[in-house]
Amino acid sequence: MIEIRGLTKSYATIAALRGVDLRVSAGELCVVLGPSGAGKSTLLRCVNRLTEPTSGEIFVAGEPAPRTRAELRELRRRIGMIFQDHNLVPRLSVLKNVLTGRLAAMPPLAAALQLFPVSDIDIALFALRRVDLVERANERADRLSGGQQQRVGIARALAQRPKVILADEPVASLDPKTARVVLDDLRRAAHELGIAVLCNLHQVEYALEFADRIVGVCDGRVVYEGTPAQLDEPALSRIYPGLEAAEMSRAPAAPRRVQERIV
Amino acid sequence: MSRFRFLLGGAWTPRRRLTWMALLAASAVVLVWSARGIGLSVSELVRGLPWIWDLVSRMMPPNWPFLGRLVKPVIETVQIALWGTLLSVLLALPLCFLGARNLSPSLVVFHAMRQVFNALRGINEIIFALIFVAAVGLGPFAGVLALSIHGAGMLGKFFAEAVEEIDAGPIEALRATGTRPSLVVVFGVLPQVIPSWIASTLYRFEVNLRAATILGMIGAGGIGFELVSSLKLFQYPDTAICVLVILGMVMTADYLSSKLRARILAP
Numbered sequence: 410m411i412e413i414r415g416l417t418k419s420y421a422t423i424a425a426l427r428g429v430d431l432r433v434s435a436g437e438l439c440v441v442l443g444p445s446g447a448g449k450s451t452l453l454r455c456v457n458r459l460t461e462p463t464s465g466e467i468f469v470a471g472e473p474a475p476r477t478r479a480e481l482r483e484l485r486r487r488i489g490m491i492f493q494d495h496n497l498v499p500r501l502s503v504l505k506n507v508l509t510g511r512l513a514a515m516p517p518l519a520a521a522l523q524l525f526p527v528s529d530i531d532i533a534l535f536a537l538r539r540v541d542l543v544e545r546a547n548e549r550a551d552r553l554s555g556g557q558q559q560r561v562g563i564a565r566a567l568a569q570r571p572k573v574i575l576a577d578e579p580v581a582s583l584d585p586k587t588a589r590v591v592l593d594d595l596r597r598a599a600h601e602l603g604i605a606v607l608c609n610l611h612q613v614e615y616a617l618e619f620a621d622r623i624v625g626v627c628d629g630r631v632v633y634e635g636t637p638a639q640l641d642e643p644a645l646s647r648i649y650p651g652l653e654a655a656e657m658s659r660a661p662a663a664p665r666r667v668q669e670r671i672v
Numbered sequence: 673m674s675r676f677r678f679l680l681g682g683a684w685t686p687r688r689r690l691t692w693m694a695l696l697a698a699s700a701v702v703l704v705w706s707a708r709g710i711g712l713s714v715s716e717l718v719r720g721l722p723w724i725w726d727l728v729s730r731m732m733p734p735n736w737p738f739l740g741r742l743v744k745p746v747i748e749t750v751q752i753a754l755w756g757t758l759l760s761v762l763l764a765l766p767l768c769f770l771g772a773r774n775l776s777p778s779l780v781v782f783h784a785m786r787q788v789f790n791a792l793r794g795i796n797e798i799i800f801a802l803i804f805v806a807a808v809g810l811g812p813f814a815g816v817l818a819l820s821i822h823g824a825g826m827l828g829k830f831f832a833e834a835v836e837e838i839d840a841g842p843i844e845a846l847r848a849t850g851t852r853p854s855l856v857v858v859f860g861v862l863p864q865v866i867p868s869w870i871a872s873t874l875y876r877f878e879v880n881l882r883a884a885t886i887l888g889m890i891g892a893g894g895i896g897f898e899l900v901s902s903l904k905l906f907q908y909p910d911t912a913i914c915v916l917v918i919l920g921m922v923m924t925a926d927y928l929s930s931k932l933r934a935r936i937l938a939p
Contacts, residue, residue: 457848486850496845500863509859513850521858551939562845569849 410435410605411456411573416465417629418451425451427629428465435572438599438606440620442613442648448629449609453575456607457488470572486513489566489604491595493578495558499551503542503561506550507533510568536567540594556587563594567602574598576608580615588612592619613645727908734916735909742898742917749894749921752812752887753880756819761873763824768831775835775861789832792825797883801892812893819880819887827876834868835861871933878929885918895921 411433418426425448433439443449454460456467458474458481467474469488475481489510497506511529512520519525537543540560545553550561559579566574576595580588592608596619599606610616616623617637625633625640625648632647633640706712769775771785800818808814843860851859888896895918902910 459844459848482850482852484850485848488848490845490848492841492845494841496841498842498846498860498863499839500867501859505859509846509851510849512846512855512859513852517852517855520855565845565849 410470411607412466412468413452413456414466416452416455416467417463418448418455418460419463424629426455426462429626429629429631431624431631433573433605433607435605436599436603437621438596438608438619439622439624440616441607441609441624441626442611442616442633443609443626444649445611447626449626450577452626453490453577453607453609456573456575457485457490459490482513486569487572489569489571489574491559491562491566491574491576491579493581495555495562497550497558497561497565499549501550502547503537503550503553504530504533504546506561507536507546507564507568510536510565513569532570533564533568536564537561539567539598540564554587556583556591559583559587559591560594563591563598567598571604574604574606574608576606578609578611581611588615589618595619613640616640730908731912733909734912735907736913738910738913739917742895742913745888745895745898746917746921748812749884749888749896750881752815752819752884752894753877753925755816756823756880756884757873757877759816759820760823760827760876763820764827764831767824767828768835769857771828771832772835774838774840775857785832786829789825789828792821793829794825795822797822797887798890801887801890805890805892810891812887815884815887815892815894818892819883822883823876823880826879827872830872831865831869834865834872837868838864867936870936874929874933874936878925881925882922885921 411431413429413431416426416429416431417424429448429452431439431452441449441452451460455462456469469484472484475484498509501509508525508529511525511532515526515529534543534546537546540563542553542557542560542564545557550558553561562579574595579595580591583591592615595606595608598604599621608620617640620637623633623635623637623640624631625644627648627650633644635644767785767788770777770781771789773782776782776785797818800821801815804814804817808817838861842864843856846856846860884894884896885899886894886896888894888898889900891897895914899911899914899918902908902914
C-alpha cells in the first residue's frame with residue numbers, strides 16, 4: 410500500500426533521511442522505532458507531503474507523487490494522520506472535528522455554511538463508534554481527556570476512509586493504560602479495515618506488544634526490519650547506539666515542530 | 673535596627689549606574705523643557721480654582737427637565753456607535769487575513785496591510801469626521817463613516833493578531849486531510865479566533881460610544897452637539913445634564929462590554 414524507494418530529505422546542510430526503502434502492506438501495523446532526531450517524523454511527513462522529499466519515490470496505493478495542488482489534496486484525502494498532540498480544533502464539537510476528516514469529500518460551499526451531507530455525518534458517527542466515543546459527539550472537543558482527544562483524532566482519520574494512516578508518536582503524551590487503548594484502536598483499524606498503518610513510537614515495549622512489523626531507523630537510515638519476535642539486543646543497539654536497554658523506554662519525546670505559514 | 677539592602681533589577685555595575693544617571697538627567701531636562709512649553713504652572717492652577725468652582729456652581733442645580741431634550745441625541749449617539757462598529761468589522765474581516773503573517777499570501781502584502789491598519793488607526797476619529805463632514809455634509813452619517821474607517825484600522829490589527837496567535841497544529845491536521853485552504857480557514861482558523869474577535873468588537877463598540885459623544889462638537893451627530901451648544905449659550909445647568917448623561921452612557925457600556933467579554937473569553 411505504501412512503497413518508499415530511495416527516499417532522502419535534507420534540511421539545508423543536515424540530512425534527515427539518507428536513502429530509505431520501506432513497504433507497508435494493507436492491513437499491517439508497521440511501527441517505526443528510533444531515537445529522537447533519527448528522521449522518523451520526517452519519514453512519515455514525506456508520505457503525505459507535509460514535508461517535500463528531496464529525492465526518491467513514494468507510491469501510495471500505486472499512485473506516484475502528485476503534480477498539482479488538486480492531486481496533492483486527492484493524495485492526502487486517502488491518508489489519515491494522527492499527531493502526538495492530537496491537533497483537534499478546540500471549541501469545535503467532537504462530531505465536527507471528526508467531520509473535518511470528510512471535508513475534502515464534501516461540497517465546499519455547503520460545508521462552509523455548516524451544511525453537512527447526512528451520509529458524511531453517518532460516516533463520522535460510525536468512526537466515533539469504533540473508538541467508543543459516539544455518546545460524546547456533541548461535546549466540545551477540548552472538554553475531553555487527553556486520551557479521548559487522541560481517539561477523536563483516530564476517528565477523524567478513520568472518517569477519511571483512508572487507505573493509509575500515519576501516526577506520529579500517537580501515545581507520547583498519554584499514560585500507559587490510555588496508550589494501550591489508543592494503540593489497540595490503531596491495530597484494529599489496520600486488521601479489521603485493511604488500512605496500512607505506519608506508526609512512530611518511542612517505547613520499545615509498545616512496539617513489541619502491538620506491531621506486526623518493526624522498522625528501526627537511526628541517523629536517517631533503516632537499520633532494522635523484522636517482526637517483534639526478531640528484535641534482539643544487537644538489533645536494538647543498532648537502532649539506539651550507545652543506549653542501554655533499560656533506558657530505551659524512557660527516550661525523550663521529540664520537540665514540537667513550529668510551522669510558520671499555515672495555509 | 674534592621675539593615676536594608678537596595679535590590680532593584682539585578683547587579684549595578686558602574687557602567688549601568690552611569691547609563692541610568694544619564695537617562696534620568698535626560699528625562700528631567702525634557703520634562704522641564706516641556707513644562708515651560710505648555711506654561712505648566714501651579715500658581716495659575718491655584719489662581720484658577722475659584723473660577724472652576726464658579727463654573728461648577730453655575731451648573732448647579734442641573735436642569736433636569738433638559739433630560740427630555742437629550743433622549744433623541746442619546747439614541748442617535750448609540751446608533752452612530754452601532755453602525756460605526758458594524759462597518760469597521762465588515763471592513764476589517766477580509767483585510768485581517770492579509771495582515772496576518774501566517775495567512776498572508778506574501779510578506780509584501782502582510783507589511784503593506786499592517787501599514788494600512790497603522791495609518792487608519794493613527795488618524796484620530798475627529799480628523800476623519802472633519803473630512804467626512806466636508807464630504808457628505810453635517811450629520812450623524814459623517815460620524816458613522818469616521819468611526820468605521822478609524823475602527824477598521826484598529827480591528828484589522830486586533831483581528832490579524834488573533835489569527836497570528838492560533839495553534840498551528842489543528843491547521844496542519846486539516847491540511848493533512850486534503851481539505852482545501854478556504855475550508856481550512858473556516859474550520860481551523862475561525863473557531864480559534866472568534867472569541868477574541870467578538871471581544872475586540874465589543875471593546876471597539878465601547879470606544880466608539882465614547883467617541884460618538886464628542887463627534888457632535890464638530891457637527892457629526894450625537895449628544896456632543898447639545899453639550900457644545902449649552903456651553904456656547906452659557907446654559908451651564910444644561911451642560912451638567914449632558915455631562916451626567918455621557919458619564920452614564922459610557923459607564924453602562926464599559927460595564928456591559930467588560931461583563932460580556934469576560935464571559936466570551938472564558939475557556
